[in-house]
Amino acid sequence: MSGQVLDRRAFLGAATTAAAAAIAAPGGADAATGRSSGVDVVIVGAGVFGTWTAWKLRQAGAKVLLVDAWGPAHARGTSGGETRLIRTEYRGDPLYTRWAWESLADWKALSARHEMPLFHATGALYLYPHVDELIGRSAALHAQMGIPMERITPAELARRWPQIDTSGIAVGLLQPTMGPLMARRSVQVLRDDFVAAGGTYRQMAVAPPVVKGGRLEAITSIRGETVAADKFVFACGPWLPKLFPEVVGARIVPVHKDVFFFAPEAGDARFAPPNLPAWVDVSSPDLHYGFPDIEARGFKIALDRNGAVIDPDQGDRTVSPEAIAQVRAYLRRRFPDLADRQLVEQRVCQYENTHDGNFLIDRHPEADNLWIAGGGSGHGFKHGPAIGTYITALIDGAPPESRFLLASHREHDGRA
Numbered sequence: 001m002s003g004q005v006l007d008r009r010a011f012l013g014a015a016t017t018a019a020a021a022a023i024a025a026p027g028g029a030d031a032a033t034g035r036s037s038g039v040d041v042v043i044v045g046a047g048v049f050g051t052w053t054a055w056k057l058r059q060a061g062a063k064v065l066l067v068d069a070w071g072p073a074h075a076r077g078t079s080g081g082e083t084r085l086i087r088t089e090y091r092g093d094p095l096y097t098r099w100a101w102e103s104l105a106d107w108k109a110l111s112a113r114h115e116m117p118l119f120h121a122t123g124a125l126y127l128y129p130h131v132d133e134l135i136g137r138s139a140a141l142h143a144q145m146g147i148p149m150e151r152i153t154p155a156e157l158a159r160r161w162p163q164i165d166t167s168g169i170a171v172g173l174l175q176p177t178m179g180p181l182m183a184r185r186s187v188q189v190l191r192d193d194f195v196a197a198g199g200t201y202r203q204m205a206v207a208p209p210v211v212k213g214g215r216l217e218a219i220t221s222i223r224g225e226t227v228a229a230d231k232f233v234f235a236c237g238p239w240l241p242k243l244f245p246e247v248v249g250a251r252i253v254p255v256h257k258d259v260f261f262f263a264p265e266a267g268d269a270r271f272a273p274p275n276l277p278a279w280v281d282v283s284s285p286d287l288h289y290g291f292p293d294i295e296a297r298g299f300k301i302a303l304d305r306n307g308a309v310i311d312p313d314q315g316d317r318t319v320s321p322e323a324i325a326q327v328r329a330y331l332r333r334r335f336p337d338l339a340d341r342q343l344v345e346q347r348v349c350q351y352e353n354t355h356d357g358n359f360l361i362d363r364h365p366e367a368d369n370l371w372i373a374g375g376g377s378g379h380g381f382k383h384g385p386a387i388g389t390y391i392t393a394l395i396d397g398a399p400p401e402s403r404f405l406l407a408s409h410r411e412h413d414g415r416a
Contacts (some may be wrong), residue, residue: 039064040057048073049237050068054387054390057144065201080261083300087126088100089124103383107119118181128170128283151173152173216369234370234372260346261301284330286304286305352375371391
């Protein structure tokens with residue numbers, strides 16, 4: 001497609017009807033070899049992209065095998081950890097705004113199917129240092145889509161959330177229907193739903209695939225086991241460059257990210273819902289963001305600045321004393337009552353970044369039955385349901401979104 005924005009309404013309905021016929025060949029047999037494994041689609045990677053794709057394909061009638069080397073949303077992956085923010089504030093970008101909004105319905109449905117909470121509607125508050133054209137564009141887009149958004153003056157910010165020092169903030173945007181998703185828990189629960197619906201999950205470490213004659217015939221585990229299928233989706237996050245060094249390579253670069261949890265003073269409920277929403281401080285050069293004290297875990301804070309390039313298998317996952325000092329300095333400025341509070345947890349996660357923050361979702365250039373999906377770039381988790389629908393439609397023959405194509409991505413050094 002030549003335009004940036006894909007009209008998803010053209011294929012959202014078809015993805016769960018016509019897709020079954022296109023995706024699910026009888027018996028999962030390969031037309032060229034006659035081999036059959038009883039599997040229509042193998043998905044490698046049980047993070048948020050892979051698991052939602054498995055769920056959507058299964059809902060469309062496909063026989064799906066989902067595999068992962070360690071398990072759904074494991075600690076090394078970019079879908080692990082405690083929480084992710086779902087929000088629709090994308091500075092007026094229609095595609096990502098719509099995807100997040102549509103995904104929220106799926107996340108809520110997943111949460112409703114289970115007794116444990118998977119989504120907390122704390123609201124999401126954006127703090128901007130300047131009022132610019134994009135704020136107005138985003139507000140107009142939200143109004144057009146019927147997505148609640150409230151514009152808040154500095155005086156009103158200070159009145160409603162006195163625990164935040166709003167110095168230097170020109171305007172706040174509050175999205176009252178947004179909030180944290182329980183990341184690891186939700187992906188694991190979705191995997192269970194996928195299996196209950198007739199899908200198959202296995203723990204398997206997959207070797208780099210071998211493409212011959214324009215197709216991938218099978219995946220092979222590092223222990224030598226082979227699984228054949230008609231179609232394959234590799235949604236392996238930071239491992240995509242290792243599995244596809246020539247095709248993906250440095251188009252996706254995993255980078256180090258520090259995450260901190262601070263304990264408020266005993267009995268202090270100002271930093272827990274409903275007294276504080278999730279928040280993003282756009283005025284911060286490092287784009288600090290965080291969550292209120294969800295499920296008594298502590299006040300979570302992280303920064304969007306890219307850290308050092310990290311190897312997902314061998315990288316050092318310790319937080320430096322300098323990083324702790326830096327985050328306390330930020331707290332002293334914006335959340336002063338937390339600056340000297342106890343640090344109760346610290347961890348290192350990662351982003352798997354593309355050069356411009358757009359996802360990489362495309363067919364392998366040498367295999368017409370193999371798709372690659374990754375490059376979440378720190379904002380992909382919330383879009384899991386929409387990405388699952390999108391990949392299901394791609395496999396069904398829907399036109400791709402140009403910004404996600406391999407040709408639209410360049411190699412980079414991780415500092416983009």
